[in-house]
Amino acid sequence: MSVHKQTVSFTEAAFAFAHDLVKQGDYPNVSAAVSGELAVARRVRETEKALLEVELERRLQLPSDQWIRVDSAEQLTAGARAYLAGLDLPE
Template structure:
């Protein structure tokens, strides 16, 4: 794993939270705390995206007589799912 060095600025609240995590022993230093919490945030976003895609697939698989019109959202969802299917 490569390391990228970057100078960043934090709000007082964000800095205090990262500092608390280090002081509580959850991370050995501030860099590890920021990287660890970003990894957790990414994992949560990925999980939410997977849940959304699964729900869209479930709804799109319903018979047409069970659909409720949603407007352009359905067309966009179909295009998104088709793009994902082409990648796989």
């Protein structure tokens, strides 16, 4: 496997996380921790994308009488907006 050397900057929290992974013995050094966690993130994204594609395909196979008509984006998001309006969210 080839290696590409690159200088990068991290927030204190991100560096501390990588350093903690090394201290726990998950990786031999910070560089390996960053590379390893990027590989984990990539697999997670690929899995989420595949699951979304499968779900979209499943829904596209539904008979037309099971589809819900949506006339506008506001109609589509009305339930979520109402739910969020009821939450005590920080600004």
